[in-house]
Amino acid sequence: MKSFKADYVYPVCADPIKNGIVTVDDNGTIISVTDDKTPPASNTPIEQVNGIIVPGFINTHCHTELSHMKGMIAAGGGLISFIKDILSSRSAEAADMLAAAEAADQQMYNNGIVAVGDISNTGITAPIKAKSKLYYHTFIEILGFLPESADSLFEKALETAEEFKPQPTSITAHAPYSVSKELFKLIKKHCDTGTNLLSIHNQECEDENKFYRYKLGGFIDLYKHMGVDIGYFRPQARNSLQSIIPLLTNRQKILLVHNTCTNLKDIYFIKRFDRKINWCFCPNANIYIEKRLPKIELFVNQGFNITLGTDSLASNSKLCILSEMKTLQQNFPSLSIDTLLEWGTINGARFLGIDSDKGTIEAGKTPGLNLLTGLDGVKLTPDTSVKKLV
Template sequence: MKSFRADYIYPVHADPIKNGIVTVDDAGKIIAISDVQQSDFQNIPIERLSGIIVPGFINTHCHTELSHLRDKIEPGKGLVDFIKSVQGVRHADIGEITAAAEKADAEMQENGIVAVADISNSNFTIGLKAQSKLYYHTFVEVFGFLPESAEVIFANALALADEFRPQSVSITAHAPYSVSKDLFKLIKRYSDSGNNPLSIHNQECEDENKFYRYKLGGFVDLYKHLGIDIDYFRPQARNSLQSVIPLLTNRQKILMVHNTCTNLKDIYFIKRFDRNINWCFCPNANLYIEKRLPKVELFVNQGLNITLGTDSLASNNKLCILSEMRTLQQHLPSLSLDTLLEWGTINGAKFMGIDSTKGSIEVGKTPGLNLLTGLNGSTITPETAVRKLV
């Protein structure tokens, strides 16, 4: 067993413990938490640390299989150009893809991440996830904006999900602008019948809403670029999120990812529906692609369940939840450390259904332990660093 004492322990589910001591066994299970050395553990030496101890981080949005695209896509060009660039460079030798994914997995471990909700369009990461020390849930992601292709696309997704099993896996739509109503209905029917949480890219740019409202903007040009005829599509006279919410199941957890252009009317609209919606922010990717952040204050003021993700190395220079928290703190100084830690730990664990073991420092859990140093009181600074303890 090991014991660690730090300036503070942040259990997340409870108040911080000043000069706290946390004891873990060889498997990383929390045995005790206190501000004094307990009599049962007097013979266990205590490693004294400067900083705060927090649970392992939960990354609720990543594309590990795109890790070979690090530094290959020019930042700041907008989502439509980003999609075109990814389509142009994502194909590579499987050895290159898997080697980059393995390096990304190791990077996430080093940065104190313990669980990942990962998007996959192929079977390239099955072996990696089976061997990794990280907990993965894979979202097999479907694309297909042509109604006539829905059945074939969904059948292929079912087959790919079967390849990932017995790993944790589900089938999800990519985004409103890339999935037909027919394909959404197939996903809903499947989700209604079993355990199939969803993770959907949502309102990453204004063009997405413009496409759904008026059938104008960059996505019309994108489909022309891809040689796809979308004459059948009729504008919905409302934002993309409002258009697809009725097509989603009310029996599963749903993660809306990015939400860069989600507004208060969208949030009010969703509240009229019986849907279990969670919201994931990937601030560094938002800045990389669109050079803007979501209206985070709207979500905070509405008391919504918020999680954090890194997106892929195609749109980020590192896979680090602390880095995402730092970006949010810099742009929104009113966000407290307690709030950011909730977003980066327990909220993600609850969405992924692993909060019985991860997300908070509680006796009996195996959440992983991170040491944060370089804070200014309880504020994350450019000097704040993470060190994985367990």
């Protein structure tokens, strides 16, 4: 066993402990969480560290199979341009993709991430995840806006999911603008027969809402660029999120990712439906792609579970949840470190269904321990860094 004493320990499930002491065994299982007035029962030497100890981070949205694309797409070009670049540049030699994905996995581990909700379109990352020190839930993502392709695309997704077994997987839709109503219905039917978490890209740009409201904007040009005839599609006279909510299951947890252009009317709209909605923010990717951030204040105190993600190295310089928290702190100073830590730890664990083991520092759990230094009191600063302790 070993013990760490810090200026503060943030269990997340309880108030911060000043001069807190965390004792763990060789497997990283928490033995006790105390303060210096109640030292651990064992005679384990106590290592003094300066800073605050927090649980391991949960990254609920990543694309490790795009890691080879780091630096390949110019920042700030907008989502439509980003999608075109992804489609034209994502192919690479398998060895290069595997090497980049393996490096990304190690980077997340080094940055104190212990679990990942990862988007995959192929089975190429399965062997990396099988031997990783991180917990992965893989979302097999389907894209297909033509109704006639729905059945074949869904069958292909089921085949891809087989490549990841026995790892946790689920079948999910990519985004409202890229999945037909017929395909949404197949996914819903699948969700209604067993456990199948959903993770859907949502309202990353204004063009997505324009497409659904009026059948106008950049997605019309994108489909022309792809040579796809979407003549069948009729505008819905309401935002994309409001249009697809009725197509989603009420039996599974649903993660809506990015939410850059989600407004208060959208939030109130989904409250009228019996859906298990969770939100995921990836602020650094939002800035990289669209040069803007979601209206975070709209989501706070609305009763929803909020999580954090990094998106891929195609749209981010690093895979680090602390970096996402720092960006939010800088742009939304009213967010407390307590709130940001909840978003980056226990809330992600709850969504992934691993909160009995991850997300909080409690006896019997193996959440991982991170040391944060370079704070201004208990506020994150540009100099705040993370070191993995366990």
